[in-house]
Amino acid sequence: MGEQGKRSxxxxxxxxxxxxxxxxxxSMQDIAREAGVAKGTMYLxxxxxxxxxxxxxxxxxxxxxxxxxxxxxxxxxALDKLCRRLDNIMDFALSHPLESRIERxxxxxxxxxxxxxxxxxxxxxxxxxVVREGIDRGELKNLPSELLxxxxxxxxxxxxxxxxxxxxxxxxxQVRSQCRKVIRDSLSADRD
Amino acid sequence: MGEQGKRSxxxxxxxxxxxxxxxxxxSMQDIAREAGVAKGTMYLxxxxxxxxxxxxxxxxxxxxxxxxxxxxxxxxxALDKLCRRLDNIMDFALSHPLESRIERxxxxxxxxxxxxxxxxxxxxxxxxxVVREGIDRGELKNLPSELLxxxxxxxxxxxxxxxxxxxxxxxxxQVRSQCRKVIRDSLSADRD
Amino acid sequence: MGEQGKRSxxxxxxxxxxxxxxxxxxSMQDIAREAGVAKGTMYLxxxxxxxxxxxxxxxxxxxxxxxxxxxxxxxxxALDKLCRRLDNIMDFALSHPLESRIERxxxxxxxxxxxxxxxxxxxxxxxxxVVREGIDRGELKNLPSELLxxxxxxxxxxxxxxxxxxxxxxxxxQVRSQCRKVIRDSLSADRD
Amino acid sequence: MGEQGKRSxxxxxxxxxxxxxxxxxxSMQDIAREAGVAKGTMYLxxxxxxxxxxxxxxxxxxxxxxxxxxxxxxxxxALDKLCRRLDNIMDFALSHPLESRIERxxxxxxxxxxxxxxxxxxxxxxxxxVVREGIDRGELKNLPSELLxxxxxxxxxxxxxxxxxxxxxxxxxQVRSQCRKVIRDSLSADRD
DNA sequence: TATGAATGAGTTTTCATTCAT
DNA sequence: CATGAATGAAAACTCATTCAT
Numbered sequence: 001m002g003e004q005g006k007r008s009x010x011x012x013x014x015x016x017x018x019x020x021x022x023x024x025x026x027s028m029q030d031i032a033r034e035a036g037v038a039k040g041t042m043y044l045x046x047x048x049x050x051x052x053x054x055x056x057x058x059x060x061x062x063x064x065x066x067x068x069x070x071x072x073x074x075x076x077x078a079l080d081k082l083c084r085r086l087d088n089i090m091d092f093a094l095s096h097p098l099e100s101r102i103e104r105x106x107x108x109x110x111x112x113x114x115x116x117x118x119x120x121x122x123x124x125x126x127x128x129x130v131v132r133e134g135i136d137r138g139e140l141k142n143l144p145s146e147l148l149x150x151x152x153x154x155x156x157x158x159x160x161x162x163x164x165x166x167x168x169x170x171x172x173x174q175v176r177s178q179c180r181k182v183i184r185d186s187l188s189a190d191r192d
Numbered sequence: 193m194g195e196q197g198k199r200s201x202x203x204x205x206x207x208x209x210x211x212x213x214x215x216x217x218x219s220m221q222d223i224a225r226e227a228g229v230a231k232g233t234m235y236l237x238x239x240x241x242x243x244x245x246x247x248x249x250x251x252x253x254x255x256x257x258x259x260x261x262x263x264x265x266x267x268x269x270a271l272d273k274l275c276r277r278l279d280n281i282m283d284f285a286l287s288h289p290l291e292s293r294i295e296r297x298x299x300x301x302x303x304x305x306x307x308x309x310x311x312x313x314x315x316x317x318x319x320x321x322v323v324r325e326g327i328d329r330g331e332l333k334n335l336p337s338e339l340l341x342x343x344x345x346x347x348x349x350x351x352x353x354x355x356x357x358x359x360x361x362x363x364x365x366q367v368r369s370q371c372r373k374v375i376r377d378s379l380s381a382d383r384d
Numbered sequence: 385m386g387e388q389g390k391r392s393x394x395x396x397x398x399x400x401x402x403x404x405x406x407x408x409x410x411s412m413q414d415i416a417r418e419a420g421v422a423k424g425t426m427y428l429x430x431x432x433x434x435x436x437x438x439x440x441x442x443x444x445x446x447x448x449x450x451x452x453x454x455x456x457x458x459x460x461x462a463l464d465k466l467c468r469r470l471d472n473i474m475d476f477a478l479s480h481p482l483e484s485r486i487e488r489x490x491x492x493x494x495x496x497x498x499x500x501x502x503x504x505x506x507x508x509x510x511x512x513x514v515v516r517e518g519i520d521r522g523e524l525k526n527l528p529s530e531l532l533x534x535x536x537x538x539x540x541x542x543x544x545x546x547x548x549x550x551x552x553x554x555x556x557x558q559v560r561s562q563c564r565k566v567i568r569d570s571l572s573a574d575r576d
Numbered sequence: 577m578g579e580q581g582k583r584s585x586x587x588x589x590x591x592x593x594x595x596x597x598x599x600x601x602x603s604m605q606d607i608a609r610e611a612g613v614a615k616g617t618m619y620l621x622x623x624x625x626x627x628x629x630x631x632x633x634x635x636x637x638x639x640x641x642x643x644x645x646x647x648x649x650x651x652x653x654a655l656d657k658l659c660r661r662l663d664n665i666m667d668f669a670l671s672h673p674l675e676s677r678i679e680r681x682x683x684x685x686x687x688x689x690x691x692x693x694x695x696x697x698x699x700x701x702x703x704x705x706v707v708r709e710g711i712d713r714g715e716l717k718n719l720p721s722e723l724l725x726x727x728x729x730x731x732x733x734x735x736x737x738x739x740x741x742x743x744x745x746x747x748x749x750q751v752r753s754q755c756r757k758v759i760r761d762s763l764s765a766d767r768d
Numbered sequence: 769t770a771t772g773a774a775t776g777a778g779t780t781t782t783c784a785t786t787c788a789t
Numbered sequence: 790c791a792t793g794a795a796t797g798a799a800a801a802c803t804c805a806t807t808c809a810t
Binding site for chain 3: 792793
Binding site: 404405406408409488489492493494525527528530531534535536537538539540541542543545546562565566569570572 | 595596597598600601680681684685686717719720722723726727728729730731732733734735737738739754757758761762764
């Protein structure tokens with residue numbers, strides 16, 4: 001596991017340490033030690049610590065995006081898509097706590113907004129497209145799609161934080177359906 | 193504003209810089225320069241950078257707690273209280289973006305969970321008490337109070353992030369009532 | 385005790401702290417606190433830390449010189465004078481351990497040789513005069529007086545260090561006479 | 577001399593500066609400059625200034641111990657051993673004035689007694705064993721062995737300080753024999 | 769490609785000294 | 790006289806980055 005190259009070793013070590021200690025409290029030396037390579041080797045694969053951080057983030061982010069898109073095509077309504085995606089989000093977050101932590105740490109990092117193409121955009125755009133469609137069809141509340149997407153993510157994050165302490169509970173089908181209900185209730189338009 | 197003492201000057205400079213650059217990327221020297229005092233002066237008022245960070249955080253946190261509690265007593269139902277509090281949260285967050293940022297930065301800081309009595313506890317406990325009561329009365333969804341509180345905060349945060357770009361929009365009464373409706377829909381129990 | 389002036393308070397506090405912690409590890413602040421005066425007050429009585437150290441040393445040194453000269457006039461032979469002086473040295477050292485420590489600390493301080501008139505000179509000159517006379521009279525070994533004086537002091541210091549742990553033992557008259565014998569044996573010329 | 581490694585360069589520079597300026601008055605920067613290396617390099621070889629001091633001391637101490645033990649086995653009586661050792665002590669001290677100074681500085685350092693295994697123990701124990709044996713055999717004065725050892729060291733130190741100014745004089749065989757006589761006279765028991 | 773010794777800019781912190789009150 | 794807030798030079802130590810091997 002991890003021996004298809006020095007690059008992966010370094011990335012995995014970095015994910016582990018960054019998630020546990022934070023970006024600033026982790027030195028290049030720490031990562032090199034954890035990865036089992038020399039300090040100089042780090043710079044053969046990553047030109048700088050900043051770039052390593054960015055690539056670690058992008059790595060985690062890509063895994064998340066991939067996982068979150070699974071099976072979305074099968075769902076018809078916007079709410080079904082959003083609920084399906086909630087499952088994906090939770091499954092990923094609970095099975096990849098380190099990568100999730102990295103995403104959150106990076107998102108709240110000052111200065112990260114400055115790097116274009118860095119942050120969450122793809123995830124948000126996916127969601128916003130679905131949300132926009134749902135609003136247009138009258139399925140979702142008539143609020144700015146950007147706001148509604150944020151709310152959706154806010155709820156998903158809340159659930160992740162809550163289930164994180166005891167990931168087993170999320171496996172319970174009844175719990176999942178209750179959580180889907182929360183999503184539906186918050187986002188769906190009044191019917192009648 | 194800010195000349196009633198070196199201590200305040202330093203705190204205000206620290207709030208500004210920490211919020212903009214993060215805790216680690218801001219040096220004591222930077223803060224001293226921004227505050228217009230000498231490096232050594234910092235240590236007359238704060239025994240270490242760690243302690244400065246902690247006190248800056250507590251300062252922001254206290255302002256937030258105070259602001260969020262305003263007028264809660266007048267509300268009767270749990271939902272009314274939560275909606276009133278949403279107003280307070282948004283008003284504070286939009287009028288004190290730096291302090292809000294500090295709160296979020298500190299909360300996601302690795303290692304900050306270790307200092308007991310530090311983090312968000314008071315705010316969460318306030319909310320959880322209301323939520324628990326609402327659940328008991330059948331007013332709110334029958335979910336773990338801790339989860340429901342997280343969801344409430346998740347939605348509030350989402351709204352803050354969304355309105356942050358254009359704080360004026362939150363002043364619109366129609367927008368506010370729509371946002372309250374989201375809170376109500378997500379948290380309230382099914383009636384029948 | 386110590387209230388005949390700020391100056392004395394400061395000196396006494398300095399003696400205590402310098403003896404216990406050393407010159408470098410004791411800050412002006414520490415001394416001010418111990419003396420119960422403000423930091424600035426220190427500089428009304430001593431122009432600098434270096435000067436305070438020098439004056440503290442001279443104070444201890446003067447006490448020592450005074451104590452060591454007591455009763456010397458009554459003794460006739462060089463050996464009697466040296467033995468009497470040994471008593472004085474030991475009595476002073478054991479009853480003024482702080483002052484003795486200061487003297488030793490200052491003596492081994494690098495850079496202290498540079499200040500003229502600082503170090504031990506008076507004590508040494510006293511002794512050397514006696515020693516020289518003793519040599520001339522054939523009473524003491526025919527060695528350079530400077531060497532013999534050093535040896536005398538070396539033995540006295542050794543005794544001080546040895547009795548320091550249990551000062552009571554020095555009160556025993558038999559012990560004292562044994563110690564005098566050591567002095568006599570080492571310094572006196574062969575008789576025949 | 578000194579180019580068999582950075583570590584030695586640093587140690588030698590440290591010995592020089594510590595001996596001349598003292599431990600506290602010598603900064604890591606000073607040593608780095610004297611050794612011709614960068615500040616950071618110091619910390620590749622010594623984890624802290626305290627540790628550097630301790631290792632410098634141990635280095636000097638070991639050299640001393642080694643030198644002082646030479647040829648002791650050949651001597652039979654306690655007095656012969658102590659005289660032979662006096663030669664060793666003087667030879668080492670006069671040929672290694674820096675190392676000797678370091679030993680004395682470290683010994684009189686406040687706080688150095690706290691590090692166990694640090695100070696002079698080995699040297700003292702060596703001597704005390706010889707002294708104890710000499711007392712038991714009636715060869716030396718019947719005084720506490722600890723006191724007699726101190727006196728021996730006191731005399732040796734006195735001689736070192738005295739010859740330091742003009743080391744050539746110690747080479748004179750007549751001088752040496754006179755000095756040995758002082759040792760014999762001070763320590764040996766009365767014969768009759 | 770891989771190493772790790774070497775660097776030096778930058779960080780936190782201390783403290784002797786000054787000076788307005 | 791007395792104070793103690795303010796200063797800034799200097800110290801110990803860290804760490805991203807380079808480069809000779």
